[in-house]
Amino acid sequence: xxxxxxxxxxxxxxxxxxxxxxxxxxxxxxxxxxxxxxxxxxxxxxxxxxxxxxxxxxxxxxxxxxxxxxxxxxxxxxxxxxxxxxxxxxxxxxxxxxxxxxxxxxxxxxxxxxxxxxxxxxxxxxxxxxxxxxxxxxxxxxxxxxxxxxxxxxxxxxxxxxxxxxxxxxxxxxxxxxxxxxxxxxxxxxxxx
Amino acid sequence: xxxxxxxxxxxxxxxxxxxxxxxxxxxxxxxxxxxxxxxxxxxxxxxxxxxxxxxxxxxxxxxxxxxxxxxxxxxxxxxxxxxxxxxxxxxxxxxxxxxxxxxxxxxxxxxxxxxxxxxxxxxxxxxxxxxxxxxxxxxxxxxxxxxxxxxxxxxxxxxx
Numbered sequence: 001x002x003x004x005x006x007x008x009x010x011x012x013x014x015x016x017x018x019x020x021x022x023x024x025x026x027x028x029x030x031x032x033x034x035x036x037x038x039x040x041x042x043x044x045x046x047x048x049x050x051x052x053x054x055x056x057x058x059x060x061x062x063x064x065x066x067x068x069x070x071x072x073x074x075x076x077x078x079x080x081x082x083x084x085x086x087x088x089x090x091x092x093x094x095x096x097x098x099x100x101x102x103x104x105x106x107x108x109x110x111x112x113x114x115x116x117x118x119x120x121x122x123x124x125x126x127x128x129x130x131x132x133x134x135x136x137x138x139x140x141x142x143x144x145x146x147x148x149x150x151x152x153x154x155x156x157x158x159x160x161x162x163x164x165x166x167x168x169x170x171x172x173x174x175x176x177x178x179x180x181x182x183x184x185x186x187x188x189x190x191x192x193x
Numbered sequence: 194x195x196x197x198x199x200x201x202x203x204x205x206x207x208x209x210x211x212x213x214x215x216x217x218x219x220x221x222x223x224x225x226x227x228x229x230x231x232x233x234x235x236x237x238x239x240x241x242x243x244x245x246x247x248x249x250x251x252x253x254x255x256x257x258x259x260x261x262x263x264x265x266x267x268x269x270x271x272x273x274x275x276x277x278x279x280x281x282x283x284x285x286x287x288x289x290x291x292x293x294x295x296x297x298x299x300x301x302x303x304x305x306x307x308x309x310x311x312x313x314x315x316x317x318x319x320x321x322x323x324x325x326x327x328x329x330x331x332x333x334x335x336x337x338x339x340x341x342x343x344x345x346x347x348x349x350x351x352x353x
Contacts, residue, residue, distance in 0.1 A: 066237050069301055075337070080339050116232070147281060
């Protein structure tokens with residue numbers, strides 16, 4: 001009798017877990033009514049929209065190449081994440097959209113972005129397009145004058161945005177997240193969660 | 194064999210070492226210094242390290258210099274609700290018997306317009322402290338890494 005009760009309890013636990021929504025390490029923003037698309041130019045000069053990457057999970061990060069710390073840290077984390085994903089990495093697209101279009105030309109992005117991983121794409125748009133895209137994604141950015149005359153750094157939202165293979169915005173990854181935890185989330189999205 | 198002269202000599206050496214260790218630089222130990230390899234096209238990079246203060250007085254890093262970059266600045270990052278704000282700072286404190294980590298997402302030594310570097314190169318940095326003492330550091334160049342798991346943790350000495 002005791003055994004039966006235990007077996008039933010375990011069964012109930014298993015069944016109840018089936019209906020639960022997927023648990024992610026990143027912040028789940030499923031159902032967000034913003035950040036639906038972008039129209040930018042990749043570092044090879046090709047116009048790009050989100051639909052171009054249908055069937056892949058997309059990780060989108062906004063940054064700038066003269067960023068000494070946050071941006072290379074994020075791109076290095078994504079490089080390591082791709083390695084952890086193994087064969088699944090072919091179903092993940094990492095995008096780096098510049099917040100500094102006057103200094104980050106597509107030519108420069110073509111040197112910088114694929115250096116981390118050859119599959120990564122840099123995205124560029126003119127100042128107006130970048131400002132509108134940042135607004136759509138609730139990305140804050142502001143130039144901050146540096147010590148040298150004319151120099152500046154950029155304060156910016158350091159999270160990454162993740163779309164599932166159907167092109168729905170699903171997650172925001174906080175800056176500094178571990179590659180293992182990012183890879184686990186991407187595997188869930190690739191599994192249709 | 195008479196050990197007394199040797200003992201005296203050893204004591205003398207210890208005493209003189211202590212006498213010369215008056216400056217902050219001598220009580221600050223630099224652990225795991227490295228310069229992040231600059232990606233192609235980028236124009237700034239950063240040096241990271243942990244500064245351990247073995248002394249009984251607080252230490253203050255006020256400047257870093259290197260011939261390997263046009264300018265070198267001390268910087269911090271402040272995470273304001275997910276927005277990373279990088280700011281130049283005039284000093285970085287290392288509490289007595291404490292340590293301060295210069296690490297991704299936190300304090301770093303920013304190197305603007307650095308010379309060409311490759312993985313494994315050694316970069317010489319001079320750390321200058323508030324009491325006028327200074328210390329040279331040889332930092333190897335390393336490929337960019339993801340932030341360590343302990344990332345948003347900042348200065349351990351301030352966690353009490």
